[in-house]
Amino acid sequence: MPHFLDLLTVTRAELDAVLARSAEWAAGSAEPRGPRVRIATVFAGPAFRTRLAFDTAIDLIGGHRVDLPIALGEREPICDTAAILSGGVDAVVVRHGDDAEVRELAAHSGVPVVSAMTALGHPCEVVSEAFTLRQRRGSLDGLALTFVGADTNLFRSWCELSTRYAITVTQLAPAGFAAPDAYLDGIRARGGAVATSTELEAACSGAEVLYCDGWPAAALEPGGIRDAFQALQVTSAVLELTAAGGVLMHCMPVARGNEVSADAFADPRSITLAAKANLAPSHAAILEHALGRL
Numbered sequence: 660m661p662h663f664l665d666l667l668t669v670t671r672a673e674l675d676a677v678l679a680r681s682a683e684w685a686a687g688s689a690e691p692r693g694p695r696v697r698i699a700t701v702f703a704g705p706a707f708r709t710r711l712a713f714d715t716a717i718d719l720i721g722g723h724r725v726d727l728p729i730a731l732g733e734r735e736p737i738c739d740t741a742a743i744l745s746g747g748v749d750a751v752v753v754r755h756g757d758d759a760e761v762r763e764l765a766a767h768s769g770v771p772v773v774s775a776m777t778a779l780g781h782p783c784e785v786v787s788e789a790f791t792l793r794q795r796r797g798s799l800d801g802l803a804l805t806f807v808g809a810d811t812n813l814f815r816s817w818c819e820l821s822t823r824y825a826i827t828v829t830q831l832a833p834a835g836f837a838a839p840d841a842y843l844d845g846i847r848a849r850g851g852a853v854a855t856s857t858e859l860e861a862a863c864s865g866a867e868v869l870y871c872d873g874w875p876a877a878a879l880e881p882g883g884i885r886d887a888f889q890a891l892q893v894t895s896a897v898l899e900l901t902a903a904g905g906v907l908m909h910c911m912p913v914a915r916g917n918e919v920s921a922d923a924f925a926d927p928r929s930i931t932l933a934a935k936a937n938l939a940p941s942h943a944a945i946l947e948h949a950l951g952r953l
């Protein structure tokens with residue numbers, strides 16, 4: 660079953676096909692393939708952008724979206740939810756914090772399961788951001804990306820992508836917020852190129868992409884940790900350190916004045932909003948991949 664739960668269990672060839680198909684959807688030149696499908700969405704939280712993107716994506720590929728306001732694992736065993744979904748829809752898109760529970764759903768599912776974010780990964784978002792960068796520079800290979808933030812789901816999906824393309828991912832975070840060495844070594848063992856840094860200038864100098872995530876909850880309180888994150892804020896001056904053509908991307912929602920200054924976010928080098936416009940086309944391609952249509 661071609662589930663889409665992370666970027667380690669898809670091949671580079673499959674990702675290439677997803678990116679190529681994303682370009683067709685983005686250009687408005689694609690037509691749905693195959694018969695009409697029914698796709699369930701199970702989203703924890705508001706998931707504003709993700710709902711919008713998947714609703715559009717499902718519409719693009721010729722599907723009907725069945726939005727299910729259920730909380731995975733809350734009222735029945737996940738295997739029972741999986742059994743009902745398998746009989747009722749052609750694929751399931753799920754946003755749920757507990758990564759293991761999403762994998763449990765997939766393990767029991769007779770239809771493809773696509774992760775629309777867990778605490779450990781955000782593969783669809785990163786594919787969409789990567790698609791945006793590929794459109795700009797022609798290829799992903801050779802990309803140097805500095806991830807500004809804690810060890811988050813988005814950071815991990817970028818690390819995973821670095822095992823599929825020649826991307827170097829450097830995490831810039833205060834001491835104590837770097838991803839564990841065991842995780843980073845696992846990525847390296849799979850061919851990924853990952854590093855960590857606590858030094859703003861060193862980590863951002865020459866980067867092609869500064870990718871920001873929001874602060875962890877602990878950094879929102881006044882005091883030491885907040886100050887440590889504040890010191891790594893991406894400002895216009897930090898953007899000046901990047902390589903020629905360097906860009907800023909933010910996963911959103913953005914907290915201006917925290918991880919990024921208002922002027923840096925508004926800078927023409929911030930391609931965040933252009934990237935978000937690529938969510939629907941790339942998600943359409945991911946769904947087609949999961950449905951075996953690429």
Ligand SMILES: NC(=O)NCCC[C@H](N)C(=O)O
Pocket residue numbers: 708709776778784811812813872873910911912
């Ligand atoms: N565009 C998005 O889906 N953003 C998600 C925010 C990611 C953040 N690390 C979170 O887990 O809340």
